[in-house]
Amino acid sequence: MTPDFTRPCVKDLEAYKVVPPDYNIIVNANENPFDFPDALKKELNDTILDMSLNRYPDPSATALREQLSDYTGIDADQIICGCGSDEIMSMLNQTFINPGDVVISHAPSFSMYQIWSVIGGADFVWVPDTEDLTPDVENIINTAKRTNAKMIYLCSPNNPTGSLLPRHDVADILEETNALVVLDEAYIEFKKEGDLTEIVNEYNNVIVLRTLSKAFGLAGIRCGYAVGPKPLIDMMYKVKSPYNLNKLTQAAAVIALKHRDTLLENVTILNSERQRLYEFLKGLKGITRVYPTASNFIYFEVPDGAPLYAALLDEGILVKYLKHDVSDDVDHIRLTVGSPEENDAVIKVLKRSLS
Incomplete structure (x- = not known):
């Protein structure tokens, strides 16, 4: 008999499954539909030609952190970079969580909070939304308070619902608990006035997660970062892999941040398209509820999502189908805002399927 080497917490874990993107229109992963501009790709190409790929990358991502500091207004020594926000979450668990510690988040929200916590040996608790x-x-x-939670994940705007946490709510949680609060602002560029990044200079128990995958349209380079009080960030550097962010990712991210005004012009287009889709969905029979959103996706409720999901797949359109995500009585769909042409195609199928 082959020995069972797997940790029990991993054996019982439900893996985060990603659907292969073999579709004409992919609006299931909250990606930006607009690619990195050709002019910036050429700049990246020229940078790569001058790059020594036989040498390890800058372990501290110095140039990148300086650009992020300029962008966020947070000191560079209060920033740590990783291979997407996923790696940052792994660092958080390695740095701060002991087996048996309690980690909580609100539900529904990003399932990776639970997955990384369980892998770290924590007891994870979902707190249902209102x-x-x-x-x-x-x-x-x-x-x-009841569980003596060590860490609390808050997502604002929240994935998948799109809700935005006001500052006073975050402050209440910071002040009334003994937990390290991790505020995930992956989508904050789509509602810039909700940005609470500066809160890391006011409280010593908060870390803010950010990414270049969404508004910057760079999901393919896998670049996330965290900002926080320097003592917490210094501790995270102790568990960070020496060369966790490769040279190509660092170079692309630096170029993107230098040209951020150009790239973030797409946010205006996507926010306008989000409003167009939102108004359309609200007026469509067959949809029982459409939730307000501050992000680049819309979360809506249908009595039975399976026929709609199948109809969209038949047209080569991939959305996020969340069967009984909140209730056993209804299903939910999360629809990423695509390009105007993609949204036109989605609207056509939805109108035909639900009218």
């Missing part, structure tokens, strides 16, 4: 699918702040605080 009826209108906004975080139940009072319940989060009470649960954190």
Whole structure:
């Protein structure tokens, strides 16, 4: 008999499954539909030609952190970079979580909070959102106190619902619990006035996660970062792999941040398209509820999502189908805002399928 080497927490874990993107229109992963401009690709290509690929990358991503500092207004020594926000979450668990510690988040939210926590040996608790699918702040605080939670994940704008946490709610959680609060702002560029990054200079128990995958349209280079009080970031550097972010990613990210005004012009287009889709969905029979959103996706409720999901797949359109995500009585669909042409195609199928 082959020995069972697997840790029990991993054996029982439900893996995060990604659907292969073999579709004409991919609006299931909250990606930006607009590719890196050719002019910036050429600049990256020229940078690569001058690059020594036989040498390891800068272990501290110095140039990248300086650009991020200029962008966020947070000191460079309060920033740590990783291979997407996923690696940052792994660092958080390695740095701060002991086996048996309690980690909580609000539900529904990003499932990787639970997955990374369980891999780290934590006991994970979901705190259900309110009826209108906004975080139940009072319940989060009470649960954190009752369980002596070590860490709390908050997502704003939240994936998959699109809700935005106001500053006073985040402050209440920071002040009324003993937990390290991780505020995930992966989509904050789509609602810039909700940006709470500066809060890391006011509280010593908060870390903010950010990424270049969404608004910057660079999901393919896998670049995430965290900002926080320097003592916490210094501790995270102790567990960071020496060369975790390769030279190509660092170079592309630096170029993107130098040209951020150009890249972030697409946010205006996507926000306008988001409003167009939102108004269309609200007026469509067959959809029982459309939730307000501050991100580049829309979360809506249907009595039975399977026929709609199948109809979209038949047309080569991939959306995120969340069967019974909140309730056993209804299904939910999360629809990423695509390009105007992609959105036209989605609207056509939805109108035909649900009217």
